[in-house]
Amino acid sequence: MNRFSDIDCSFKKLPPIYGFLSEELVSIEKALEPIGSQIANLPYYIKIAKTYCHYPSEHGLTRDESASIYVYTMEWGEQTLYRILNKTLRNENRHLCKIWFPYLKLFDTALNKLPTVKEIVWRGITEDIGKNFHENQIITWLIVNSCSSKVSVIKGFLGNKKNSTTFLIEVLNGIKINIKNTTVMNRFSDIDCSFKRLTPVYGFLSEELVSIEKALEPIESQIANLPYYIKIAKEYCHYPSEHGLTRDESASIYIYTMEWGEQTLYRVLNKTLRNEDRHLLKVWFPYLRLFDTALNKLPTVKEIVWRGITEDIGKNFHENQIITWWSVNSCSSKVSVIKGFLGNKKNSTTFLIEVLNGIKVSGHTEHESEHEIILRMGTELRVKSDALEHPKGSYHVHLIEINGENNNDNNHALILASSINQMQLTTNQNSSQPKFNKWKQNAITVAGGNGQGQELNQLNRPTGIFIDKNKIIFIADCFNDRVVEWKCNANEGQIIAGGNGKGNRIDQLNCPTDIIVDQQNHSIIIADRGNRRVVQWLNQKQQILIHNIDCFRLTMDKHGFLNVSDWKKNEVRRWKMGEYYNEGIIVAGGNGQGNQLNQLSCPLFIFVDEEQSIYVSDGGNNRVMKWRKDAKEGTTVAGGNGQGGNLNQLSHPEGIIVDDLGQIYVADYGNHRIMRWCEGKEEGEIIVGRNSEGNQLNGPVGLSFDDEGNLYVTDRWNCRIVNFKIIL
Template structure:
């Protein structure tokens, strides 16, 4: 029997992302679904049912129509059930068919965004043996709306006694808890939005009756990576339980901490002989946390385990006063997990069915508890900047700048500036009243000691040199102690970036692409990492790319200047994703106008110089709109104003530097601690 928990696309198609609905007008559910009435019989009747029985008023602030949009999505009435028709369309390669759905998708997405985001393990299942199609470290995208459940028993109930089935365990990061707004609250439903990407944790586990178990991890750059499993012998099928957790217990922190602590005192490994996975993380709302099926931990010494537990206790006193740890086992070999003579491990847990006592936590003798670490806060900056370079009018003196573009700040808070109109690179040391010319400055020209409108500059830490995009000379040039070397020629260069491996990335504004070169191998054409499909506004195209940034995963962020958007191209991708702007050229919070400098912080937040709007914006990937970080007070020269900002840079204290182009100065916005 088809159900939305098993409505899974297993075609592995590469489809164009859907985002046009974001700009649709927010209307009533009747008006939103009016264009769909020809596709679904008696749709007005089902809309009335949804509005009558949906949860309204809503404690999460959903309107009546928003609540009804979720309820009707979860209703079942046959082959023409709304979720089936919608998801079939989302799987269709003809994306134009989705336009009639945009008003409903806008209403539905607005409703989801008001609901709590959950970071939980969730489940899906399908009555087909498709597990063999999923291989370790493969990346997949589910283009549909994805209904999941917090309860594995709900999925088992739908699968019944099917011999050939596939169960998906998903470590969700951005799930939306719709339970309470659905037709059946007992289904514990979590929705993962359309276009969610996953990494396959390990090869599918095959069960004797032809069914499969697939472990997926939602891709999220801000999430901590899972530590690798160190080598060790292991046995079969033990499950570590932690019972009696309070409902307020931060389960993600619990698992992170337990993993960190136990990995130092014990060894964990997959069962290679039976090809079974190692650690599955379960996070349930039944106040029961569970570590793993088909895995076992062999501890080095009992005293070390005791210390690990004690250290963890000190972080969470008194939250674990009544918590207990035990091991459920189907096969227990002699001496594998021994009771220890430690004070922490001697108190047995209460008897539970099929639970063998292992250890319990006692915190009565512990003192000086340490509170759990708080989540990192998004930075805020003082709105009145300090001028750290230039600011003395447009000119060529050492205390002046002329249309500064790209900038680079180092650990000493020195700032390198591509002084575009003066055809030079200038370094301003911390608190200096004038700059020092370190490249060019010999007039406009194409000699080796000259530059012609440089646009960007970076430091090559390994070679102790600077690299410059010499735009009008169509070359990328390296300067080292007044010695020059042309690295790349005949290129419409503009922006520069270097990744952790020393690969050099250059945006080509003429060819509308970004290329990458391996260090010291610049005598070739490089590798195209974004673009190559001509000028345009499709997801596989760029239109005058300028500044770029490369993150630790070698994803490239590109200011797509004339498309008024910032694109992110993952390593090896055939097309990019819009992560900022892309909604036309205006000044609304979901728009950009001629974006310039772009940088990304350690939390994955994207900062972009919204040049023609005279402001710097911050966007979080996946959000519909950004927020103004600095500027946004109109075009001007006051300390809280910018005039066509261009380059961006952070120092090691997260102070923000902005090249204020038409004010011919570099502004430093100090972070508020």
């Protein structure tokens, strides 16, 4: 995906290029003939492009025209065509462009036959060049500029790089190329769907360790131009390595991650590993020995990783089924990488895998930003539960790596909790986020529901909630001035903070509205709204963390920053954990009360995603706002069309949660319903509430999910917490 970041940062002023328009239209072979000296093995790549390009085309492109686009999008290293072309287009010596004229004529003719679009598109670069751009500045991008209409594609490329720049571009004459059969990131979807039972592969372990050239010599007849790709791998691999890999060992990993078409090494290897004729593997033994030696020197990880495939194979996976993946399995520790690859494909399957022996190869691959984790060939996995169906017919499969004595649910829960803390898909509960479609419509009361009161089986205007992995519910029992812990299936709760009457003593609370539970040290952080302070309770000891703040909601991000909404100052501030002696920094709002994109009006609940974007339920403006990290203003992602009950409206929104698919769940307080919005959509959908008596809500505020995807709602005026079961 590097063409999305091939951005000119020089602000040069150069004369335009137009002489190519008078060129004769020729075949792609003829058009690129003058470039042959600049790009090794170019005829081979042209052959791939003509074989796999989108032809016949519904837009009337010839095969050569379609191939001219396809070859531009291909990636095969530093000599990739688009890199050489764009480098030339940026050069002040415009005469160097002349040999490109035949290709530019063919390429331009192809683009002119495709539809143009007016929409928002995205680009990104892993450099902090944004400070060089100023309001009303006019710039010219002198090259061919690849963009994506999906921000998830750019996010997948950028990863979590600190110093990066994202471009949001309103285009008027974008050309929609939608190249089919693109090879980017396909190793993440190279998944065996056959459930074959094969004998394991281990004979390679007795092979002598040799150079990568010698190791791959027996494969040369299967992969055209293999020595050339070996040369690239040895030149660009991560060497010297902090883990002690030799150059050949590092190159054995690098070449596995390279993409150059149907004969890409990993495809040929994995196809052989899945073949029932195990004798075919013998020619691969020298390479497998080198590759395995390299992997053994890299760190192993226990965490959650992701894979995905653009097919709806999820329905073939069932609870406690044991499967073996016979190939080398590329995964990513970042779900955004897989989302970027899958896009919005309707019939796709995403795999969430709890790995025990993953090999962290990121840093040794061609695409470092993909955060790659490798599972060795022959990895055994257990299906945690039946596949869950997403919207649009896609599936989500939860797998657990099997590893002898370590294969028990307690270990899996620890891995899962650790990964979720790292990803921080949610910040007000210690559980993974659902990616599911529907919930049962009959609400089950799980706390309170015995009328308004202060008895242990009652609640009084509850607000924020937190659900732990044992389904214990922690409740900010606002009008009872206490925090209550309510165990699963219990008939009453237990007071764990406050409960000593309304007041401002250190052991008292005054209308608490939100809580964060740190289960490692058994402490809770409370938004003590009536006392205008944020307090911490630890083993019945109290400490004021933040003074003089009209706090309403709290959330903690993965970096340990505490975010607090101030409903009177119409802002959200952030503090580093343990450093509360300062005023914090404003991360949303702070420009007075109002309805402009840089303003808030009575901000209530907040949510921080893994990229530190802040979502704010902007109650007074009846909208949900998203403020990206370091942004000066937000964007409206739900509501914003005035107060009302239509599907494009909200009425005083409160609780919000955003799942890892970017779906925004909103407690629509005034409409007594819970809605789900997809960013960029004009309307949301009602998932529960505002219906029959069984799911009737009266002023929903807090939202949470448990680790099974069941939905919990604070039903404020009914003084209870209700649960809507996920439909499996």
